[in-house]
Amino acid sequence: MGRLGVVDPSSYSQPDLITTEHSALNWKVDFGATKIQGSVLHRFKVLTANLDKILLDVRDINVTNATLLAGGSELPINFFISDAVDDIGQKLTLELPSGTAKGSLNVRIDYETSSSASGLQWLNPTQTLGKEHPYMFSQCQAIHARSVIPCQDTPAVKFTYDATVEHPSELTALMSALIDKKEPGKTLFKQEVPIPAYLVAIAIGKLVSRPLGENSSVWAEEAIVDACAEEFSETATMLKTASELCGPYVWKQYDLLVMPPSFPFGGMENPCLTFVTPTLLAGDKSLADVVAHEIAHSWTGNLVTNKNFEHFWLNEGFTVFVESKIVGRMQGAKELDFKMLSNLTDLQECIRTQLNKTPELTKLVVDLSNCGPDDAFSSVPYIKGSTFLRYLEDLFGGPTVFEPFLRDYLKKYAYKSIETKDFQSALYDYFIDTDKKDKLSAVDWDLWLKSEGMPPVIPNFDESLANVTKELASLWSSKSVAELADSAEIKKTISIHQLIDFLGKLIESKDIVDLNESKINLLESTYNLKSSKNAEVRFRLNRLIIRARLIKRLDEILEFANSNFRMKFCRPIYRDLAGWPEAKPAAIRNFANVKDQMMAVCSHTIEKDLGLK
Numbered sequence: 379m380g381r382l383g384v385v386d387p388s389s390y391s392q393p394d395l396i397t398t399e400h401s402a403l404n405w406k407v408d409f410g411a412t413k414i415q416g417s418v419l420h421r422f423k424v425l426t427a428n429l430d431k432i433l434l435d436v437r438d439i440n441v442t443n444a445t446l447l448a449g450g451s452e453l454p455i456n457f458f459i460s461d462a463v464d465d466i467g468q469k470l471t472l473e474l475p476s477g478t479a480k481g482s483l484n485v486r487i488d489y490e491t492s493s494s495a496s497g498l499q500w501l502n503p504t505q506t507l508g509k510e511h512p513y514m515f516s517q518c519q520a521i522h523a524r525s526v527i528p529c530q531d532t533p534a535v536k537f538t539y540d541a542t543v544e545h546p547s548e549l550t551a552l553m554s555a556l557i558d559k560k561e562p563g564k565t566l567f568k569q570e571v572p573i574p575a576y577l578v579a580i581a582i583g584k585l586v587s588r589p590l591g592e593n594s595s596v597w598a599e600e601a602i603v604d605a606c607a608e609e610f611s612e613t614a615t616m617l618k619t620a621s622e623l624c625g626p627y628v629w630k631q632y633d634l635l636v637m638p639p640s641f642p643f644g645g646m647e648n649p650c651l652t653f654v655t656p657t658l659l660a661g662d663k664s665l666a667d668v669v670a671h672e673i674a675h676s677w678t679g680n681l682v683t684n685k686n687f688e689h690f691w692l693n694e695g696f697t698v699f700v701e702s703k704i705v706g707r708m709q710g711a712k713e714l715d716f717k718m719l720s721n722l723t724d725l726q727e728c729i730r731t732q733l734n735k736t737p738e739l740t741k742l743v744v745d746l747s748n749c750g751p752d753d754a755f756s757s758v759p760y761i762k763g764s765t766f767l768r769y770l771e772d773l774f775g776g777p778t779v780f781e782p783f784l785r786d787y788l789k790k791y792a793y794k795s796i797e798t799k800d801f802q803s804a805l806y807d808y809f810i811d812t813d814k815k816d817k818l819s820a821v822d823w824d825l826w827l828k829s830e831g832m833p834p835v836i837p838n839f840d841e842s843l844a845n846v847t848k849e850l851a852s853l854w855s856s857k858s859v860a861e862l863a864d865s866a867e868i869k870k871t872i873s874i875h876q877l878i879d880f881l882g883k884l885i886e887s888k889d890i891v892d893l894n895e896s897k898i899n900l901l902e903s904t905y906n907l908k909s910s911k912n913a914e915v916r917f918r919l920n921r922l923i924i925r926a927r928l929i930k931r932l933d934e935i936l937e938f939a940n941s942n943f944r945m946k947f948c949r950p951i952y953r954d955l956a957g958w959p960e961a962k963p964a965a966i967r968n969f970a971n972v973k974d975q976m977m978a979v980c981s982h983t984i985e986k987d988l989g990l991k
Contacts, residue, residue, distance in 0.1 A: 437467030497522030520751035647675030695763015
């Protein structure tokens with residue numbers, strides 16, 4: 379594949395020559411054809427004299443016209459689209475008149491999306507909770523905005539946007555923007571804060587809302603909206619806590635949209651409208667930390683953005699770091715450290731399984747010259763990145779020293795797209811004239827940024843809560859069923875987060891004595907696992923059932939895999955089943971039956987997990 383551009387290896391656009399300032403979307407959403415039809419009017423800023431062409435990213439988009447708008451007149455311009463690069467897309471070339479000067483340039487592109495656009499998901503009524511109306515939603519991160527809009531699909535470019543969306547009048551349209559005006563069958567939106575293309579988002583369905591706070595609501599289908607409002611009732615507190623840590627909240631509104639089960643991520647930080655998976659609905663708010671993560675993105679990722687996805691840790695490592703601080707302020711320092719230690723269990727599993735054949739992707743800064751961002755996606759930038767930041771915080775003197783730096787960094791690079799070297803210079807500039815300047819030379823940047831595997835240094839966390847789960851995992855992995863049945867240790871009360879971490883550590887145990895039906899039954903009865911509504915618990919239990927090779931429970935495992943298409947859950951399940959010869963054929967058949975209900979990013983990666991691609 380090679381690097382497609384100088385600034386971004388995954389984008390043909392040339393933000394060093396021309397950049398998008400504003401985009402006006404005019405869309406008609408056609409549920410019958412499963413397409414968006416309409417136009418985008420880009421206002422570009424030309425940065426170099428005599429630019430002869432504009433290069434944009436597209437993917438399976440049918441462009442019908444391209445028009446240059448100048449001085450009240452319209453000039454048709456030639457355009458052509460290159461052959462596709464697998465899992466990346468195509469290059470749209472717009473030819474400009476000779477002598478194009480620096481400055482503002484307006485171009486309208488008329489187009490329609492493919493009926494199978496990788497960034498859009500169309501659900502028929504039977505796939506919704508209400509069963510009466512269709513539903514559509516987008517997921518543009520990392521590089522799927524190009525399947526929805528011909529654009530500079532790189533986080534190096536940030537632009538404002540407005541949108542006019544025509545849709546069925548009985549349905550509600552929402553976007554990653556503020557609603558400007560509503561008419562029957564038409565909604566107008568406005569996003570006045572510049573964002574990268576991957577944060578353009580839309581959802582249309584039979585949706586209702588409930589208030590969560592002064593500037594916050596939760597949207598969902600009627601059947602679950604009250605449960606959602608209860609589950610996410612701490613949203614306003616999380617938002618206030620995040621603002622105290624990071625500075626003013628610039629996006630005005632913070633709404634949540636609880637998605638259909640086919641949504642592939644835990645959450646997506648679309649400005650003004652976070653998308654979250656329904657797998658967070660545990661009934662006890664125990665999984666609502668994902669909302670803290672998405673709120674943190676309002677600063678780390680959305681306001682200060684990685685310039686390309688080789689530096690994805692600048693988005694996600696910082697966000698996990700801030701998320702853990704929100705949790706710490708709301709639940710205490712022990713919970714903060716336990717959360718970060720639990721994350722390391724997940725990272726260890728990711729490196730052992732998902733990335734075992736691509737160790738180069740365990741680096742904090744990766745090379746995407748010959749790899750798409752979807753294929754590189756893992757927990758490494760999240761957990762290795764946040765661990766690095768905790769290491770730096772401890773090195774420079776703790777939260778009272780590091781949190782003011784964090785606010786300074788976010789203020790310095792607000793509305794900008796940056797690389798890791800920019801973070802390095804911010805750290806240097808902040809501390810060089812302080813009594814902490816000697817600590818700057820103690821940071822081994824190459825070790826942290828370029829070495830493979832687990833973090834090179836594990837900070838000195840409070841391990842009191844984690845030691846309980848470590849001891850339990852040791853007991854369950856080393857003792858027989860008979861020994862465990864008589865043990866008082868396994869009957870001690872633990873929190874739901876400790877249960878999740880213990881099950882994760884048990885999965886990571888190299889050897890488990892007597893891992894059979896009896897041991898699984900004892901595990902289920904001891905911790906009431908069969909009645910658990912917690913998706914994180916059910917996910918880990920199913921992985922242990924697979925490891926125990928209980929073939930008669932295969933239908934139950936596949937039922938869980940089909941209950942949601944969140945990649946965090948279904949990818950490891952399918953990977954585990956692929957390693958079980960007796961179950962692999964059934965897993966492949968099941969995947970073939972449901973893959974059309976998945977978003978492209980999910981089905982594409984599972985095909986690779988199953989060895990089908």
